[in-house]
Amino acid sequence: MWSEIITAINDHQHFIISAHTNPDCDALGSELGMAFLLQQLGKTVTILNSDPMPPTYAFIDPDRMVQTYSPNAHRKTIADADAIIVVDASGGWTRLGRVGDALAAAHKPSLCIDHHPNSVKYTDVAVVDPTAAATGELIVELAEAIGGEISPKMAVALYTAIVTDTGNFRFSSTDARTHRITAKLLEAGAHPAEIYNRLYEQNSLARVQLEGYTLQHIELTHGGRTAYSVLTLEILERFGVASSDLDSFSGLSQKIKGVDVSVFLVELPRQRVKISLRSNGTVPVNQVAAKFGGGGHVPAAGATADGTIETVLSNVLGEVAKLL
Numbered sequence: 073m074w075s076e077i078i079t080a081i082n083d084h085q086h087f088i089i090s091a092h093t094n095p096d097c098d099a100l101g102s103e104l105g106m107a108f109l110l111q112q113l114g115k116t117v118t119i120l121n122s123d124p125m126p127p128t129y130a131f132i133d134p135d136r137m138v139q140t141y142s143p144n145a146h147r148k149t150i151a152d153a154d155a156i157i158v159v160d161a162s163g164g165w166t167r168l169g170r171v172g173d174a175l176a177a178a179h180k181p182s183l184c185i186d187h188h189p190n191s192v193k194y195t196d197v198a199v200v201d202p203t204a205a206a207t208g209e210l211i212v213e214l215a216e217a218i219g220g221e222i223s224p225k226m227a228v229a230l231y232t233a234i235v236t237d238t239g240n241f242r243f244s245s246t247d248a249r250t251h252r253i254t255a256k257l258l259e260a261g262a263h264p265a266e267i268y269n270r271l272y273e274q275n276s277l278a279r280v281q282l283e284g285y286t287l288q289h290i291e292l293t294h295g296g297r298t299a300y301s302v303l304t305l306e307i308l309e310r311f312g313v314a315s316s317d318l319d320s321f322s323g324l325s326q327k328i329k330g331v332d333v334s335v336f337l338v339e340l341p342r343q344r345v346k347i348s349l350r351s352n353g354t355v356p357v358n359q360v361a362a363k364f365g366g367g368g369h370v371p372a373a374g375a376t377a378d379g380t381i382e383t384v385l386s387n388v389l390g391e392v393a394k395l396l
């Protein structure tokens with residue numbers, strides 16, 4: 073499975089790694105795991121994303137390798153690169169946002185490593201394995217296949233990728249392979265209690281109180297099968313919490329008995345809305361996300377849409393209703 077990827081890595085020296093917009097922890101951890109592996113092999117690496125690293129996840133990047141793409145600052149970096157590696161995004165260059173346009177236009181040899189279903193082949197070489205619970209799992213398998221060593225830094229980045237993408241090993245994608253790979257990461261120096269603390273126990277009081285506000289404003293529709301909550305710019309401003317800092321809010325209403333789908337919308341500036349969708353695994357919310365130009369998995373997906381929050385909410389609920 074890895075032979076083409078390994079050949080391409082061996083054949084090149086300067087790499088750019090990228091992932092999808094609004095990178096989650098699997099995207100970031102996989103980028104960093106891949107970057108540390110390439111450095112170990114004597115390669116040079118630049119990680120470029122369209123959106124910044126959420127502060128919560130910064131602990132997996134002790135060397136501050138993840139950069140936010142800027143056309144002027146990175147023109148030469150892209151021109152000088154030999155090859156591009158995309159992780160955790162297989163819907164096409166557009167899934168990468170602004171940096172995707174620049175990378176596509178550069179026409180460099182390109183590789184993709186991902187676990188999203190319904191992949192679109194847009195790179196020269198791709199390993200897409202939807203049975204993997206996280207792209208982080210695939211990076212561990214690649215590291216082994218290439219004869220690399222899992223360093224403590226790699227272990228932390230990749231463990232964090234897997235633990236977040238599996239909802240702390242509770243999503244149905246979690247299997248024996250996940251745990252076998254995770255065991256290796258623990259042996260290599262990832263500490264679960266420490267990582268849990270960094271991920272989930274560093275909230276500001278305001279963010280915890282905003283969680284309370286969100287819980288208090290959950291609405292049910294579709295006979296109780298769909299729950300939705302909406303955070304407007306005004307509310308975010310009132311609580312002083314950034315829209316990029318709300319990842320764990322999207323599944324809050326899945327706690328409710330009878331709820332199959334959770335819709336969580338966050339208003340962004342300039343009439344844009346961030347859509348986060350969760351389901352109990354029986355409703356493919358990635359199909360809804362795809363309608364709005366996003367993507368994801370059956371139980372967890374997202375997109376960013378243009379429009380007022382009211383319009384986007386009614387359109388999203390309409391699309392969800394079609395699947396129920």
Ligand SMILES: [Mn+2]
Nearest residue numbers: 098160207237
């Ligand atoms: Mn992922």
